[in-house]
Amino acid sequence: MIAAIVALAAALAAGHLVAAFVGPQASPLLAVGNTAIDLTPSWLKDFAIATFGTADKLALLVGMGGVLLGLAVLAALASGRGPAPGTVLIVAVGVLGLVAVVTRPDVGRLAAAAPLASLAAGVATWLLLHRRASPSDVVETAGTRPDRAGPDRTDSGAERTDEVPHGTRASGATPGRRQFLVTAGGAAAVAGVAGLAGGFVGGARDATSSRAAAPPLRATRRLPAPPNDADFAKLGTPTFLTPNDAFYRIDTALSVPQVPADDWRLRIHGMVDRELELSYDDVRRRGLIERRITLCCVSNQVGGELISTATFTGVDLGDLLRDAGVRDGAQQLLSSSSDGWTCGTPIDVLLERDRGAMLALGMNGQPLPLEHGFPARLVVPGLYGYVSATKWVTDLEVTTWDRRRAYWLDRGWAREAPVKTQSRIDRPSANATMPAGRVIAAGIAWAQHTGVAKVEVRLDGGRWQEATLSADVSDDTWRMWHIALDVDRPGSHRIACRATDKSGYTQTAERMGVLPDGATGHHTITFTTE
Template sequence: MDTNEEPRLSRLAAALVGVASVVAAVAVGHLVAGFVHPTASPVIAVGNSVRDLTPPSVTEWAIANLGDAKKALVFVGVGVALLVFGVVAGLLSRRRPWPGMALAALLGLAGLVSVLDQPSVPAAGVLAPLGSLVAGVAVFHWLHTTASRTTGTAPSRRRFLFTSAGVVVGAGVFGAAGELLAGRVDASSSRAAVGDLTPRVPAPPIPPGADFASVGTPRFLTSNRDFYRVDTALVSVPQVRAEDWLLRVHGLVDGTRTYTFADIRDRPLVERTITMTCVSNEVGGPYVSTANFVGVPLRDLLAEAGVRAGADQLFSTSVDGWTAGTPVDAVMDPNRGGLLAIGMNGEPLPLEHGFPARMVVPGLYGFVSATKWVVDMELTTFDARESYWRKRDWAVKAPIKTQSRIDVPRGFATVPAGTVTIAGIAWAQTIGIAKVEVRVDGGPWRTAELATEVNSQTWRMWRIGVDLGPGQHKAEVRATDRRGKTQVADRVPPIPDGATGWHSTDFTVT
């Protein structure tokens, strides 16, 4: 036997060296990111890269079926991948530390590339993945050396286990400290300090009879808590204080303009009742809500900058780097009433809905019209720049399609025999709903009663009573807008430009 042969770590010890090194690298990167910028954390940056590189078909399926759970799954997947990577690095280094150190360096470089790929991360953000790289390589070498020097006795094994446990505990402390530092920007207190937002031009009061909530439709105005939310933020939503927020309007304009939150708040505010819809909404889906938004007309801000001829796209950017492209003619349309909104349902925008400011342009799906945490608006052309979802082959202009939904009876509900109330909502923003029809069991279409119309930018409730005997029944609904266009029956999935088809529900009468 060669007595000069280097000691060989057990598989368990080697795997522990690798995993502890990965944990230490992630924790140090997260701690440094807490000082420089939260999204510079390598694990967050890698998660964002996974999100951005995911094939569009997978992304579309996740949005439609997983909701916010998809964000947790991304991080679970990244976490599992990191642990597997650590185990592999350790097992490849049972005799010498160099293979694992090289893999640790490679992992650090992957984090660096991911951070550099995130447009919202400042230049100093590279310190986080660099710190992660150094920590991963150094801890791997240290733990491997410690494990190699054990003699196989119980005290030696305990020393190695205690050292490894200390690394993991220290990593937990570093990670927690990074999380605390990342939360030092107190956007909640800033939001509370904004106080009341009193519009000079309030929205007309919601008239009596605007909904049929008593029979099961939503209330006309959706509470901030219940308003649907779809965005690409993987962890906590961006934290931006009102006093730090700036909006830059530039590009094909006569002069670049920059606005502070105080500049916007001190202007004459207007309030508008608007229904928003997400393109990811399946037929009968939940991604539609209505609120009173308070802000300033977007067209006024663009007019002040002076929109040059040829500019057909308002390219807006969120503080987290997400982008949207909105048709300039829609923004400048006085009848549409697009807003830079700073308030929602009588209070400052909630953090998750874009505080301090967001765009709201009626009649267009949110991915081209509703940038939250907006900080940049560039007047440009659709040929010159492609927004986040357009790069993934979603539609360019994306006007909202006329749709309707049955809210009661819910699918597979059981209701008593007699007159069964069927009710729901319909929408055709900027056009308005003229008629809603319902049929049961493939019979003739019957015209439903419409609730009082609020404006052409909002949804409209409907209901109808149908006498039904015991048994299984199926109800279908279709809407017709004020231009005389009726929903088509053909089912088309939401992506790239909105779902089509009649919503239906099956229920039992007893």
């Protein structure tokens, strides 16, 4: 068992170390994980997000670790008579890692070196430790003859009575066991050093220092601070602006892509009059703008938390496209991330003068966090992120729907996905116990790019009552609401909420799941008074 686990550690460490030199996405573990994400059916992806939320990637890594440990145990159990079964299993897993790496769209020509190093280290360590763990010498005691089979006999032919009891080992076996443990410990130490070295080398090549060195992002005209009544945080709503470290993150990147600003280039091509290639400094020199925008994920369940608001700094995406000259017949902008993920956005939406679509470089006064797309990402108000919010963006192709299909289209999701008018209850929390009497209910509502006009609340199936709304900062941001409810009767109670947007549409009560274009239904919670 020890031999198999140490061989697994050696394989992972070797792959991690080599990947630090040829590209982090060449790590077999990450490549297999990313491939698993790509192949995951939509229903399972939705289950993972609903169950684990923003910890879905950690859950995947933990699950992969459990599978690998299980395979190591299987290799050990199957190899009691010899190393061949375990070797075959290791080679099979190694080949799987190799295939996963070489088929990734975001790796270079040398990427195969990482899974090959992992395979070689795993097999070599397994064979070495298995050989050391298998007894090769016959234990001798006084008067034994290693060249004779059967029980030891005295010179007179009588059987000796001082033989080693069945099922035990003489003290002479201890050095062999000790040698195995020393070898295993040494191999584990080497694996640990290799893993740490891979982390150090990879860390030296990440984009953290590039982000830290990025000059301040100063818009030509700063937005005023949000008004004091833009939220009701004291009553239980979120703050109007979401801190960067609390902003939700849902994407397909198992490891955060590392793109230094100096190396970043954005190519705009396809059905355009003039192909453009822009550097980070080119974008900065265009004159930066600020826009406050609420983003939400299409995987957000009714009442879910996958929604946040920030002040984004960047340039108008529509202006970039107009500079390139969009040709007649163009239908979508296919944006690609540095890790190969693709997203299709309706071109007519991006060219709307008042849409506010952005190529963003900053978030809440800072360069984009690495997890949120540094050096650059797309932000399009009013569309769910899977059709609008490409992070680590490096390529923009103006094309048609038939010519190119984005990542999620082949997985059952809708081609066009405007954000649906929705609302959520944040206070009371579900299943809370409160004193009877006046109960304050509070929450949020959103209807990007249309704006929220009204929120209503219903207690225990009664009449709808209009709530007080926060300041209307922008049609592209959420609004907070609160209401005082008289709950004099002790016991269990239900609160439901609904929003009406500025077009006059009131969100439907019909409960629908997130697939194919976002969830619907009234958020309802149950609480108790006493």
